Amino acid sequence: MMTDKFQDVQSISELHRLVQYLPPKHPLVSIIDHNDFYAHRPSGECAYRFGFYTISCKKVDGSLKYGKGSYDFGEGSLLFTAPGQVISSGPGVTVAEGWALFIHPDLIHGTDLGKRIHQYTFFNYEANEALHISEEEKLTIKDCINKIEKEYAQNIDKHSQGLIVSNIELLLNYCNRFYDRQFYTRAKVNQDVVQQFESLLKDYFAQPALINAGLPNVKYFASKLNLSPNYLSDVLNKFTGKTTQEHIHLELIDKAKTMLWSTNNSISEIAYGLGFEHPSHFTKIFKSKTGKSPSEFRLVN
Numbered sequence: 138m139m140t141d142k143f144q145d146v147q148s149i150s151e152l153h154r155l156v157q158y159l160p161p162k163h164p165l166v167s168i169i170d171h172n173d174f175y176a177h178r179p180s181g182e183c184a185y186r187f188g189f190y191t192i193s194c195k196k197v198d199g200s201l202k203y204g205k206g207s208y209d210f211g212e213g214s215l216l217f218t219a220p221g222q223v224i225s226s227g228p229g230v231t232v233a234e235g236w237a238l239f240i241h242p243d244l245i246h247g248t249d250l251g252k253r254i255h256q257y258t259f260f261n262y263e264a265n266e267a268l269h270i271s272e273e274e275k276l277t278i279k280d281c282i283n284k285i286e287k288e289y290a291q292n293i294d295k296h297s298q299g300l301i302v303s304n305i306e307l308l309l310n311y312c313n314r315f316y317d318r319q320f321y322t323r324a325k326v327n328q329d330v331v332q333q334f335e336s337l338l339k340d341y342f343a344q345p346a347l348i349n350a351g352l353p354n355v356k357y358f359a360s361k362l363n364l365s366p367n368y369l370s371d372v373l374n375k376f377t378g379k380t381t382q383e384h385i386h387l388e389l390i391d392k393a394k395t396m397l398w399s400t401n402n403s404i405s406e407i408a409y410g411l412g413f414e415h416p417s418h419f420t421k422i423f424k425s426k427t428g429k430s431p432s433e434f435r436l437v438n
Contacts, residue, residue, distance in 0.1 A: 143184035143223050149241055152187070163289035165244035166301060168282060171195050171235035184225035189242060190260060191218045192308070194270075194278065195235030214267040215278070215312065219260040238282060240305060244298065250306045257309050258367040259316060266368045274315050281308035320375045327372045330362060334373065334384070337361055342388050347412030352389070355381040390426045393419070397435045404431045 146152050149161045152169070161167050171193070193216050218224060220242060245251035254260070259268065270278065284304045288297060320327055341353050358381060359366040370380040379387070389411060396407045408419035424430050429437070 143186045143225070145186050145188070147188035149189070149239060152239060155185075163293065163297075163301075165241040166285065166289055166305075167239050168286045169237050169239065171237060184223055186221060186223045187218070187239070188220050190220060190240040190254070191224075191237055192240075192312075193217075193235065193237040194275070195237075214269050215315075216264060216267045217257070217260045217262065217312075236282065238285065238305075238308075245302055245305070248298075248302050250302050250309075257313065258371055259312065261365060261367045263365040263368065265363075266365060268312060268316055268319060270315055274311075277311055278308060281305075281311065316371075317375070320372065324376075327376060330364070330369070330372050331376050333362060334358055334369065334381070338384060338388050342392050346410045350412060352412040353385060355385070358385075386422060386426060390423060393423055393431065394427075394434070397431055407431065 144155075146155060149164055149167050152167065153159065153161050156169060158169065195214070195216075242251075245254060259266075281304050285301055285308075288300050288304065337358055338353075341350070344350060355366045355370060359369045362369060364372075366381070370382070373384060374380050377384070393407060393411060396402065396410065400407070402410070404420065405416040408416035411419060413419040420430055423434070427434060
């Protein structure tokens with residue numbers, strides 16, 4: 138069970154002091170060998186909350202915990218965390234090999250990457266949704282890492298930030314490609330996820346009224362499937378072309394249409410019956426999906 142206590146590490150300098158490294162050569166980015174990191178951790182279970190983005194590649198004997206999940210990295214995997222996530226390791230963890238890239242948000246602030254970083258949804262995946270890479274893919278990733286390290290290790294000049302950020306973005310784009318490959322090589326598993334989700338969705342909206350249950354959100358279905366919300370949406374998007382939220386809205390609209398056709402209930406009664414607290418919110422969603430307000434739809438149908 139994960140400890141509730143954790144150590145906050147908000148700067149690259151703090152991180153280097155934690156692992157007894159020399160002062161960082163760049164204040165906002167660093168690459169650390171995992172052997173060095175784990176060699177200096179306290180005995181027993183230890184947890185950290187980092188104030189930066191991390192990209193870790195590791196082979197580990199033992200299990201690591203990321204957020205609420207635990208994972209065995211024995212085969213070698215890439216895992217991504219966003220600022221504020223808690224990472225912990227048990228006392229029996231030894232690292233066979235690996236490295237971690239730490240990126241302070243200030244490095245990419247105001248850059249195109251900073252504006253798009255949320256599009257790399259794997260930063261909010263759970264540990265069991267890690268990216269497993271082949272030896273060839275590992276070499277591609279390591280080449281990007283080497284370029285980042287080489288750039289910040291030399292004298293910093295006006296070009297340094299742009300080149301470091303460009304190589305980080307290249308690394309993330311390769312990870313996007315490799316995740317796409319992983320989604321499709323695990324097609325059977327992911328298609329099962331799609332079918333389970335669709336069954337859960339239909340069962341939820343099959344309830345006579347949603348006044349008590351309320352409208353479901355993405356987190357509800359993700360927790361039922363033991364997945365992170367981002368991973369579930371990405372799987373659905375890859376295999377159906379629609380995100381979790383879009384599927385929820387489509388099922389909602391189908392049920393609303395049936396109620397508009399088959400009952401004389403007022404629009405407000407239908408909205409409350411579908412779990413909306415405010416009928417105006419129902420009207421807004423319905424019109425955005427059908428091009429007509431509920432009243433207009435009822436009149437023409």
